[in-house]
Amino acid sequence: MRMLVVQGDITTRHADVIVNAAGSSLLGGGGVDGAVHRRGGPAVRAECRALRASAYPDGLPVGQAVATTGGELRARWVVHTVGPVYSPDDDRSGLLASCYRESLRVADGLGARSVAFPAISTGVRGWPLAEAAEIAVRALRATATEVADVCFVTFTPEAFAAFTTVVTGDENIAAGLAAHPEEHWRRLFAAVDELTPADRVVTWEAPENQFPYPVYSERFWQVVRLLAELDVIVPFDWGAWSRASPLHPDGRRLAAAPVADAARLATAYVRGERFCEGTLETGLANGALDAIFDRLRGWFAEGGAR
Known part of the structure; x- marks a missing residue:
C-alpha cells in the first residue's frame, strides 16, 4: 500500500473513495462532514437518509463505516465513519483504529483501489495529532486490503506535519537499517543463533544495602550491542506509538508490520533497560526480542540490506 500526505480540501480530491468523518446521524454537520454533504449534493443526502430509515x-x-454514492464529488463513493471523541481518561484508540480498518473493509467491498482519508477525530473531537497519526498509519498498514493507494488529506499545516512525520518515519528508519553492509547483519544473526538456553536466564544480584539488579550473559550483551550498532535503536514518539501500535509489548504481529516497527520495539526494550532494570528480561520472557530478531531476519532475507 502506497501512502501520501497532502494538505488541502478532501472534497476536491480525485479518488475511488473519499472517507467522511461523519456524525452518527449521517445527516451532515460541521467540518469535513458538512463539506462532504455540501459538495456531494442531493444524491449523498438522499442515500444517507435512506440508511437512517433502514x-x-x-x-x-x-x-463503523458505511458507503454511499459520491454524488457530485470527484470520488465514485463516500465512505462515512464516525470517529470517537478523545478522552485522556478512557482509551478509545481501538475505536479510532476501527474507523480506518472498517473504511478499508467497505472500500474493498466496493472494489476501490484508491482512498482519501481526513485526519479523523482531530478536529472538534479533540484527538492529539501525533497520536491520531500513529493510530491511523498503524491501523492501515496492519489491515489486509486490495486498496493500493491511500492519501491523507489534512486541512491544517500542523496535521500535515504530524501525518508526514509518521508516514515518512517508516521509510527513513528502513533506509537507515539498509545502509549497513550485509556482514554487519550477519554478525547480529550469528550472535542470536549462538545464544544458549542459559543465556536467556537472567539472575538478580543484591549487594548489601543496594537494590537488586539483573545480570545478563556476555553473549546476550553482545546481541544487544550489535542491535545498537545497526541503527535499530531509533528516535520516535514513544508515547504515541506505544498507545497506537498493537505490537507493544510482545510483538505478536510484528511479522506483518513494517521493519521500522521492529526497530521501534527494539528501542523500547534496549533503551528501556537504562531507565528500568529488568526490561530486557521481560523482552526475553514475553517473546518480544525473538519477534524482533525474526522480523529483522525476514527483512534481511528479502534483500533489505544493501
Whole structure:
C-alpha cells in the first residue's frame, strides 16, 4: 500500500473513495462532514437518509463505516465513519483504529483501489495529532486490503506535519537499517543463533544495602550491542506509538508490520533497560526480542540490506 500526505480540501480530491468523518446521524454537520454533504449534493443526502430509515435508525455507531454514492464529488463513493471523541481518561484508540480498518473493509467491498482519508477525530473531537497519526498509519498498514493507494488529506499545516512525520518515519528508519553492509547483519544473526538456553536466564544480584539488579550473559550483551550498532535503536514518539501500535509489548504481529516497527520495539526494550532494570528480561520472557530478531531476519532475507 502506497501512502501520501497532502494538505488541502478532501472534497476536491480525485479518488475511488473519499472517507467522511461523519456524525452518527449521517445527516451532515460541521467540518469535513458538512463539506462532504455540501459538495456531494442531493444524491449523498438522499442515500444517507435512506440508511437512517433502514439499517441505522439509531445512527451509525462509532468506529463503523458505511458507503454511499459520491454524488457530485470527484470520488465514485463516500465512505462515512464516525470517529470517537478523545478522552485522556478512557482509551478509545481501538475505536479510532476501527474507523480506518472498517473504511478499508467497505472500500474493498466496493472494489476501490484508491482512498482519501481526513485526519479523523482531530478536529472538534479533540484527538492529539501525533497520536491520531500513529493510530491511523498503524491501523492501515496492519489491515489486509486490495486498496493500493491511500492519501491523507489534512486541512491544517500542523496535521500535515504530524501525518508526514509518521508516514515518512517508516521509510527513513528502513533506509537507515539498509545502509549497513550485509556482514554487519550477519554478525547480529550469528550472535542470536549462538545464544544458549542459559543465556536467556537472567539472575538478580543484591549487594548489601543496594537494590537488586539483573545480570545478563556476555553473549546476550553482545546481541544487544550489535542491535545498537545497526541503527535499530531509533528516535520516535514513544508515547504515541506505544498507545497506537498493537505490537507493544510482545510483538505478536510484528511479522506483518513494517521493519521500522521492529526497530521501534527494539528501542523500547534496549533503551528501556537504562531507565528500568529488568526490561530486557521481560523482552526475553514475553517473546518480544525473538519477534524482533525474526522480523529483522525476514527483512534481511528479502534483500533489505544493501
